[in-house]
Amino acid sequence: MVEYRIDRRTGVATYLQIVQQTKQALRLGLLEPGDKLPTAREVVAATAINPNTVLKAYRELEREGLVEARRGLGTFVRKSLGAAPADSPFGAELADWADRARAAGLERDDVAALFNSVLDTHFKGDQG
Amino acid sequence: MSDTAMAAAGLGKRFGRRKGWALRECAFRLPAGRVCAVVGPNGAGKSTLLAHAAGLLRPTEGTLTVLGTSPAAARERMAYVAQDKPLHPQLTVAETLRWGREMNPRRWDRAVAERVVADGALDLDAKIRVLSGGQRTRVALALALGKRPELLLLDEPMADLDPLARHELMGTLMADAAEHGTTVVMSSHVVAELEGSCDHVLLIGSGRVRLAGPLDDLLTAHTLVTGPAADLDGHTVIESRTTGRQTTALIRPGGRLAGTWQRTTPTLEELVLAHLRSPEAPSLHLDSDDADDPAEPVEAAV
Numbered sequence: 001m002v003e004y005r006i007d008r009r010t011g012v013a014t015y016l017q018i019v020q021q022t023k024q025a026l027r028l029g030l031l032e033p034g035d036k037l038p039t040a041r042e043v044v045a046a047t048a049i050n051p052n053t054v055l056k057a058y059r060e061l062e063r064e065g066l067v068e069a070r071r072g073l074g075t076f077v078r079k080s081l082g083a084a085p086a087d088s089p090f091g092a093e094l095a096d097w098a099d100r101a102r103a104a105g106l107e108r109d110d111v112a113a114l115f116n117s118v119l120d121t122h123f124k125g126d127q128g
Numbered sequence: 129m130s131d132t133a134m135a136a137a138g139l140g141k142r143f144g145r146r147k148g149w150a151l152r153e154c155a156f157r158l159p160a161g162r163v164c165a166v167v168g169p170n171g172a173g174k175s176t177l178l179a180h181a182a183g184l185l186r187p188t189e190g191t192l193t194v195l196g197t198s199p200a201a202a203r204e205r206m207a208y209v210a211q212d213k214p215l216h217p218q219l220t221v222a223e224t225l226r227w228g229r230e231m232n233p234r235r236w237d238r239a240v241a242e243r244v245v246a247d248g249a250l251d252l253d254a255k256i257r258v259l260s261g262g263q264r265t266r267v268a269l270a271l272a273l274g275k276r277p278e279l280l281l282l283d284e285p286m287a288d289l290d291p292l293a294r295h296e297l298m299g300t301l302m303a304d305a306a307e308h309g310t311t312v313v314m315s316s317h318v319v320a321e322l323e324g325s326c327d328h329v330l331l332i333g334s335g336r337v338r339l340a341g342p343l344d345d346l347l348t349a350h351t352l353v354t355g356p357a358a359d360l361d362g363h364t365v366i367e368s369r370t371t372g373r374q375t376t377a378l379i380r381p382g383g384r385l386a387g388t389w390q391r392t393t394p395t396l397e398e399l400v401l402a403h404l405r406s407p408e409a410p411s412l413h414l415d416s417d418d419a420d421d422p423a424e425p426v427e428a429a430v
Contacts, residue, residue, distance in 0.1 A: 006324065008323065008324055014324055039306075040306045041303045041306040041307050042303075044299065044302035044303050044305075044306050045247075045299045045300065045302065045303035046299060047299065047324075048295050048296075048298035048299040048301075048302055048324065048325055049302065049324045049325060050163055050302065050305075050324065050325050050326065050327045051163075051302055051305050051306035052327050053324070053327075054306075
């Protein structure tokens with residue numbers, strides 16, 4: 001199950017925040033095929049956002065083939081995203097690398113800049 | 129859902145012949161199933177409008193229909209929570225809910241009312257008079273939602289509540305709207321906190337409807353532009369300020385915008401404040417009968 005955090009000051013539309021956080025959970029393996037997304041009622045009770053915003057986000061995820069709505073049952077994950085669950089060897093290697101970068105005196109912003117620049121070089125032209 | 133929860137035509141209200149108009153020539157249409165924010169400064173006419181919808185006031189001129197009929201005929205199908213949330217101070221929470229059931233024998237949904245109270249971890253045996261403002265609001269909301277209204281009218285429900293209580297109560301409201309499709313109309317002069325919760329807006333200023341329509345449509349019909357001072361001929365300028373060489377303006381684009389302008393979509397708060405600071409700006413209604421198929425917003429060419 002995922003729990004959505006809505007940040008009203010980012011300028012990112014609320015429904016997009018839900019879409020992005022769902023995808024993030026799919027990428028990290030926190031959500032797997034067959035898992036149920038929280039109902040609109042559960043999301044709005046916790047976040048106080050408008051129910052239609054949640055439905056719009058779920059429709060978008062459905063349009064992308066990631067989830068499916070089953071009438072009267074809820075919305076379920078259809079497929080996962082990416083191949084890098086949180087516990088994959090890549091995750092461990094990256095964590096190890098981050099430890100070393102920190103030990104070497106790099107700050108968070110330095111690491112982020114470095115990581116993004118490597119991403120840009122190696123994934124040139126790929127969709128974000 | 130193309131049903132109309134609330135519609136006004138030429139609605140006007142004057143309290144006594146010597147006083148001015150509290151509402152004048154108000155026209156709007158609110159589709160069912162929306163969460164509508166009625167915003168505007170104190171004294172703008174928000175409470176007067178809600179009291180008309182609740183059937184507590186009669187229009188001096190024009191009409192207001194609710195759920196397709198008159199407010200009096202729709203009384204059973206709607207709930208109204210007044211600003212001062214009148215409750216009997218000597219009753220306990222449990223007795224208040226029992227009273228709600230007796231007042232609404234045909235519609236009372238005990239499970240809904242009890243859940244609203246339970247979500248706030250209220251003691252059922254506590255007397256109303258010892259409750260905090262937020263807890264009282266929660267009991268008033270339980271009474272209103274226990275009636276399972278199709279239309280819920282709330283007059284400044286969040287005033288005098290702390291931020292946590294506001295968030296929790298708004299969550300309760302949104303959950304009910306999600307579950308039952310309740311149309312919610314709530315007035316507030318604190319705009320920012322409504323932005324994520326409402327999807328329809330009615331801006332009242334000096335007794336008149338200044339803006340009416342779906343929130344997203346109203347926001348995208350406006351553009352906040354910043355750039356070197358230059359004229360904005362051809363656009364409807366709501367508000368414009370020039371500091372040194374730079375101009376910041378809120379406009380309704382009327383065609384091409386010169387490429388020198390940086391543009392962003394305003395927030396609800398920016399939209400409301402700009403209109404309140406410019407009482408002469410023309411009103412905008414995006415809630416006509418074909419509002420489900422809104423006109424293409426004017427494309428701002430780069």
